[in-house]
Amino acid sequence: MSSYQQFQSVEHLLCWFSFKLLGSAQHTLRAFTRHPSVVSRLLSTMAPTAKYNVLFVLGGPGAGKGTQCEKIVAKYGYVHLSAGDLLRAERADKTSKNGDLIEWYITNGAIVPVEITIELIKNAMENTTSTNSFLIDGFPRNKDNLDGWTKIMDDKAEVKQVLNFDLSEEECLARAMKRGETSGRTDDNVESFKKRFVTFKESTQPIIDHFEVKNLVTTISSVPGPDEVFVEVCKVLDNLQ
Ligand SMILES: Nc1ncnc2c1ncn2[C@@H]1O[C@H](COP(=O)(O)OP(=O)(O)OP(=O)(O)O)[C@@H](O)[C@H]1O
């Protein structure tokens, strides 16, 4: 007689099966109560983890994004991730296979493919343990950047606000050239600046417009001095929860 033939009906078989299930559930519960630390570890892996809070910081080349980010960090304790700085650090890393490619894009005022940039941003966020609030400066700069962000980060991060620093091309150029006297940056020269500004207008402005439609953008004039600009920044950040 096969093991199933001992049951007189399907109902009988199902009944027997339910008792078995209940028995093992009871056994598991008893094991859990003997090991509360296992239970709390299990629960913590099941609980939804909080999303990163993100502020994107955009604006023309030399408009003062980095300057304001420093002030925001000092007052509000965000972690500042400058996409440009992350790319420059990767370019300087002798072991990176992307160094030459990044150099070409930066000098030509063009935008590095998002696969490279998003990996750097994601790693920097994941390696931060002090906070889950980030200022992402100079990203996303074009549709490729935005698509990459959406694909990789949308379920991990919430974009709370986009700060857009507004300054004329002439003033951006003047500030970038002044900075170039000491920065050592390969793109603080007139030729690179012109290309960067075209990229900003053609590729980044549509991204600002995209967030504008979502009511996430605050545009702040960068014409006054850094402290006055920061007063306007504080008005925005004080109202963010
Ligand atoms: N409000 C301001 N008034 C006058 N000068 C400023 C102001 N903000 C920044 N600067 C100066 O302008 C230069 C560019 O500023 P900053 O590096 O912050 O710009 P950025 O937008 O981050 O530039 P980039 O996109 O090229 O990295 C710096 O030398 C900085 O000291």
Ligand SMILES: O=c1ccn([C@@H]2O[C@H](COP(=O)(O)O)[C@@H](O)[C@H]2O)c(=O)[nH]1
């Ligand atoms: O998301 C990004 C950010 C930057 N780049 C390249 O770096 C330079 C300099 O960036 P800054 O933000 O001004 O420091 C920029 O012109 C791009 O070439 C990028 O490709 N993607």
